[in-house]
Amino acid sequence: MSEICRPFLIVTTSSSLSQWEAEFARLVPSVDVVVYSGNKDTRKGIRAAEFYEDGGHVMLQVLLSSAEAVFEDLDILRSIRWEAVVIDEYQHNGISHDLGQIKMLITNSKILLLSGQIKDTTSAYLKLLSLLESPGDFDKLWGLKSETNDNLCKLKDRLSRFVAYGSTSQVSKFLEYWVPVQISNYQLEQYCATLLSNSIPLRSCSRNDKVGALRNILLTLRKIHLYKNG
Template sequence: MGLGKTVQTIVFLYSLYKEGHSKGPYLVSAPLSTIINWEREFEMWAPDFYVVTYTGDKESRSVIRENEFSFEDNAIRTQIKFHVLLTSYELITIDQAVLGSIEWACLVVDEAHRLKNNQSKFFRVLNSYKIDYKLLLTGTPLQNNLEELFHLLNFLTPERFNNLEGFLEEFADISKEDQIKKLHDLLGPHMLRRLKADVFKNMPAKTELIVRVELSQMQKKYYKFILTRNFEALNSKGGGNQVSLLNIMMDLKKCCNHPYLFPAPVLPNGSYDGNSLVKSSGKLMLLQKMLKKLRDGGHRVLIFSQMTKMLDLLEDFLEYEGYKYERIDGGITGGLRQEAIDRFNAPGAQQFCFLLSTRAGGLGINLATADTVIIYDSDWNPHNDIQAFSRAHRIGQNKKVMIYRFVTRASVEERITQVAKRKMMLTHLVVRPGLGSKSGSMTKQELDDILKFGTEELFKDDVEGE
């Protein structure tokens, strides 16, 4: 991530065209939020390409088809007008009738881990398109288990990878060295892997620190209340189902972030009292001290959270502290998103912080003008956090990058971090030697284990206090 997959792909397609290997047309499918960036890069690296961006509502797309596709009486002419069609995942499915009738010289899927499930509509529809060659771009080919990797390989070469059971059986005991070598040999012809160290020899170092945070008094009160209120579900004899356990987990995660994520007192103007806002959360008290030092040291900071409501609270906090900032979450798309990035990256920009939601802000964004990343709360899927901090640790970065991951001590968060480490081991194994396990989603037992982690200590404090 941050190694120039976009640029390499554009130059690859351009060279195919310029050297006479292929006349196109090429289909590029990417997340809607990254399409503006793709347009820019095409303009810069392949100026002679006629690139059509196929997005917008039904009427807009109809106009594009009429004027840019070279249709004649609703039948496609043999001569297609454009070299590249740039579109989103959703439109691949919605406009299947039109796009699926074109013979594509090459398909490029950006953030191709979207294809990790062969039951998804996107996978099935795209599989029915007429495509000569396929190129999948991803920084995370394997997020949970080997099955997901198999589906990517099956999409690329279905004639070779068509037996999932056989594949999983063959690599069931993935911790054995001969199995790892065999898997690497199998993947070799299909995977071109670049490490930051290969591409960019002078890449500044990055250091990740797990910062263990204490719960505030208010948070402890809420945490105990959530646990006691759900005693039946948490007591194995009472036997809570998986859904109720996940709901409890979300409440506990909210509590670790900030108690105001539950109904909280507001001032007449609708905002919170700044001092109370900070003192109510262990993480915010720490963040307040850290940001002061980081600001004095001339650093710029990206702050990631999974919860948009937490980003709202962080906005209130930054306003209270008097820091200038930008923000991107799932509700901010296209042009507005790019404008925020451009403002933050502009020479001499005054913005000190950039608030991002882990999933929306983790894809195809370059924020190498920041050198500090704070993961306010960790994602279930460690690859989403890696995508997140790769916004800063990428080509163009000329300072050492510090990553601070906030984890509430003796809580669900601490246990989630341990589970995430296990998932990471599988990636290290498949794409380079190491150890790992085949399991993907969590069992009820694991959920149970996570929820109860640290509770003994929390309630023991109570008893000692009495």
């Protein structure tokens, strides 16, 4: 993030804002994430406190916003040039019905996150491509708007050029790699001490970790792994 000058805008549903915020806090706590929600006065206060430095320069790193807030404050958000606009829950009615407004935002790139199957119609694929294609290239696709199998195949092929990651039911979503590393004697002692002092939760037959004991053990072990001797 330190090499990127422009902020990111993540557009999602109101119910998903807290999940995004929690994931940023867990994975990249150093990144300044501003949650943009609430009524008009609340959002005005957020803009005054979080958007600009004294000199008028944008100080945002990540703006996490509901779709409703983006649409209501579109003129304000259009004044910012975004590094990328990420559209989460694309298929949600509150987002997909107003793609035309999102297209008005100034950005280097757009990223769509889809959580289900795309409707198998040319109109559905054209709607997606209208957001991803440049205006000139998209105009050339209007000849494929009639609902035929040939047109649908061509539009699917066109969309495939924009797909960065796709999963199927036969393919695991995550790949796991085990990499051997060397640890110091001090780290080994701390590993053993942590495991021995937490022997009760580690030997528990319960499938639930309601108090977060196992998670705390894992976090402690990770910190030991990251420890560097001076």
